[in-house]
Amino acid sequence: MMPSETTRAAALRVRLDGGFVEHARFTGPPVDFNDWTPEELGAIWGALHRAARFGHDDTARRELATALLAQATSMNLAPALAGAMFLDALDAAGDYNREWEYVIGCLACLQGEAPASTAGQARRILGKTSGWAECPYQAYLLARLAGGDAPAQFAQAMEERHAHYPMPLTLHELELLPQLAQASLLALAGSRYSGHWNRDSIGEADPAVVLADDAAYVDFARTILEQAARHIAAIHDGGVPYAADAAFATADSQVLARAARVAAYRDDAWFRPVIIVLLPLVCVAPGTAKSAPSQSLAMALGHAVETIPTPESLLALRTALAQVRHAGIRKKLERNLKPAERALAERPDIAWRIGMPGPMGKRRQAMLARRLEAGYASDVRLGLDQWRALRDDADIDTVARALVWRTGDGQAFMLDGEGAIDAWGQPADVPLQGEGEIGLWHPLHGSGEQRAAWQALVTQRRVRQPLRQVYREIYAPPGDGSAPFSGYQLSLPALLGLARREGWRLDDDEGLSRGFGAWRVLLRLEGRVYPGAGGACTSNGLAPAQMLPLAPVAYSEACRAVDLLVSASALALVEDEQSVQREERLSYLANLPPGPMAGMRRTVLRQVFAQQIEAGRMALEPRYLMVGRHAIHLTTGRVTLDGAEVATEVLAKGNKLAAVPWLPYDEALLEKIAATAGVLLALHRVQPGC
Template identity: 85%
Template sequence: MMPSESARAAALRARLEGAVVDHARFTGPPVDLSDWTPQELGLVWGALHRASGFGHDDPAHRELAATLLAQASSTNLAPLLAGEVFLDALDAARVHDWDYAIGCLACLHGTPPEGSAQLALRILDEPTHWGEQHFAVWLLAQLAGGDAPAQFAQMMDERHARYPMPLTLQELAVLPQLAQASLLALAGSRYSGHWNRDSIGEADPAEVLADDAAYVDFARTILEQAARHIAAVHDGSVPYAADAAFATADSPVLARAARVAAYRDDAWFRPVITVLLPLACVAPGAAKSAPSQSLAMALGHAVETIPTPESLLALRTALAQVRHAGIRKKLERNLKPAERALAERPDIAWRVGMPGPMGKRRQAMLARRLEAGYASDVRLRLDQWRALRDDADIDVVARALVWRTGDGLAFMLDGKGAIDAQGQPVELPEQGEIGLWHPLHGSGEQRAAWQALLTQRRWRQPLRQVYREIYEPPGDASAPFAGYQLSVRTLLGLARREGWRLDYDEGLSRQFGAWRVSLRIEGRVYPGAEGACTSNGLAPAQIMPMAPVAYSEACRAVDLLVSASALALVEEEQSVQRAERLFYLANLAPGPMAGMRRTVLEQVFAEQIEEGRMALEARHLTVGRHAIHLTTGRVTKDGAEVVIELVAMGNKLGAVPWLPHDEALLEKIAATAGVLLALHRVQPGC
């Protein structure tokens, strides 16, 4: 380590451990960790965590430490700990602070120094709570040595040995055979059990375990064992009792094993999951109970997280057979995200083709799977794409879509050949990759040409493609989709179905390809909440680094949330009366509310609609090629957003008690329509 690095680390440590400052504003110069080394960060790691904890009267030091820890996390800077530095860092852990202690072990360079055992014993404390995070406790017990491992084993035996198939104990027995990376993955994850799409931002330990031969063998053993057991329950060899086929604590073990097998896409897993998931959901005979609710739901999460074609088929089979209403509701939430996730695994996604009978429903499923690959820029090999078209339904869908080769050639199928946007024949390469064309892949002229071709030939696309809404990052510092009052109940219901995660600090989060996107929400937002909340838009840091298509698709998904749940614009002037009105509006059914809004606009613009200068659709008011969204007021032209400058609003629309919407939003829509009508008179082709 350079002397200058050691000096500034020592200076920061002295500052963190110094006397309490006289005034909160006397905090010293700002600290930037961006050019610090892991060794340097290790020197202050213990001091940072002591200062960030509660229990002392130094808010200035606590704020500084919290800021620096967040800075290190945002830049993925981890400390390097060894010798006395490791002991100092571990000493900062409080009793039962297992997450932090495991983090220190993950940063340990070399073997644990002498003195580690005593610190580990202090952190472990009494065995009363050891079962809460048993992987972390097991690892710390090994570090502590002495009687700690035996105490831990006895405690777990007392909890689990009474079950006929104690899978948790079987998993603990395999831990000594695992690599250190696998142990740290298990011990360091808060979601080592029911890890699912709500665990965005947390590493799935199964992804690391999938490379550990000892755990892979264990996963196969217990999954095949569980499949035989559940089959025996159904054939009567084992007496049936509701929710008694497996211990609730063992369901996460089987779900983790299923995720390991799915990550690897092992062939042995395919017949196992097609038996295990459907049979866990339905009781033998006609009862509406199930052999194991907890396993059914845990496997549903596993399929949603990392699906294979066979596990997705098993999920659909389970939904077709299940009679338990609670299980059905849970599994239905897993289905759509699982379909999207499978689309991001194009190497295996089409192995079993598309399940189900031939027809429009199957074609719609195919279209959804293709569309889900937009954000990740999913492509197929050209020979693989040609082979898929031997399926009649796939060929029907493929002929209605615009495709794009690896070198950027956009084409549609026409007869036995291919054509471009002008309808001219083109030659496809013999090799390469092919994926769906997105409007952002072409210029405005190319988009218009494809739109004109489809209109001319009256082709109907199975998904919105050539007229797809496109979104580009704003040129200023504004946050897209900010400034709306949203119905909490509608927002959360739709968000869960669409695969969003509720994060109480960040709002709603969802993964789009390699990027995590957050819609910031202000207000009391939690499952079961009522009333309205405020949309503060996308987090600014996520706008620029994203690939253009991924950003557009993320915005399109956010637009759906906002459009479905928006009920008013945010206004500077707030009042008790307006808050009460928003609460009332937020709890109205969205269908009648939107219908009334269309009725009002139909009355206001009756003459223009009758003359054909304007059209009122289900969700939009259209003027020429422009469309105004009836919920958000967003204006698009052929799918691309346009900005319409409005003059300063005059008097508000007259307060009408029966209007089920906010007058400010209606006024914005009406004023925008007026501007577009005037523009259309001047430029009839717009």
């Protein structure tokens, strides 16, 4: 029995290693890792991975090991490996680089020093030098474990691979590895996206977060970024000959982008002038050509700014978009802009350092509104000095005066002349001088009475708010614990296109996820969902509220974002009885542009409710059917009253819209919308008459 190996761990090892059991059909009791220690997991780690491989013909062992590894992964369990347990775990690895990720994981779990006999295992796993350049960070750690001539062979292999580039930045980074801390090496080697890392790197931590605390790497990051900025400036000055897309190697672009993320995480002062020069100049060729010095670096830096923006890097991104002539680069950078603005709002300590740069006018006002709105989920607040700077800025004072604000002690107010007023238009004694904090008011911050008062005040004064605020949709967790927004057929092209622009990312086998403040929420999807997918999928809803203990405002904002996705891509309600014809119809509709589908739905409703619309009892808007102050969403059937969701009892009986000859699709959802409209008309003491 190994050190720290318990009886149950020893018994499981016997089963995993194919040892003797008393009966051929014996499977043993179910294994639950809930109360297992890391040391116990370490005792069986090698046996688990050996049994899960296809080097034997024992199907029962393989299925047992696969199920147990899935259980450990779902619980985020990691073993503690030391001495013989570490060697046993390495013994389970094959001698090809597809196994290196597993080996690096074992190395991250190593307690203390590696045993002396580790060198032989590491050399076996490394294999031939021809494959080392594919995973250089992993290869370096294994070469260091192997010792002997392996580190020299690694250095020679990397020299042959990268030295011929004009600026061999990748080679310089690899030469830096011996100076880095073990945590930094493991961060680089343990990430599948250590090179081209962005927010679509599913389930991965950014290695730059760890590298930002490593002094050697921080110095390296500054050196190469300043060098790159000088190089690109020399190209534009004519000191270096220009060649399209040849300023940097593709691999070097990823090193520069990682260095930019390191500097941005630290918010180093030296990085500010560098990124303002580097990003715009790398996107545009000298003269009038529509090419660029480096497409790869332009796009990699765009991802870096989107991932962890600073005020200066966001300014550089906007400048680049204003200058770029290359259509492909423009398209990529435009996708980075909105998520970058949202992410900067999550860094309120630096977000307002340079105020609101940009040209005067409505565009600058819209930028301010978006940044303020993006801070809702995190309850971002401004210092009074920052807030006064916004108020006193003549160009964006209009924005500040059209919004409802909230002091640190919860007092809501609007600006009125030189003073402030409350929701009922009465003067409010709000301290606007000295120290303190002010944030954006959210409808959930007030009672129903206060929300109605603010809505009435804004309407009476004809205030046009730069963002939906007093009439903002609000959401509360369902009382029955169910998952909201489930049961819809969604068009994948429309869903994925909008999700990418709105900052969602695909999570393996689960759905779409997005951060809201300190929380990450998941919209669960069923079907084959992958980038570029066509057809339709089924929404299984936002993960239940009990799984997401979000703050009320964050939960409401998450639901609002999900509502947008569902509203823009919903084809139909999922019906209990499916048919081949209906599936074919939905598959066809899923790949149509959303405009014609929404237009046809409005056409049907306009014909069905023609009398009511003509009489002014209803109004048909682009996304809603309005009945008084109630709004029925045309693609989800959700009913709101002044932005707040309300429950309605839909009539069980009524006209069957399936009989309408021009009905385009999905009878169930149109019936729901029409029946709900009838209920609301009755509530307003008007007979539907259809």
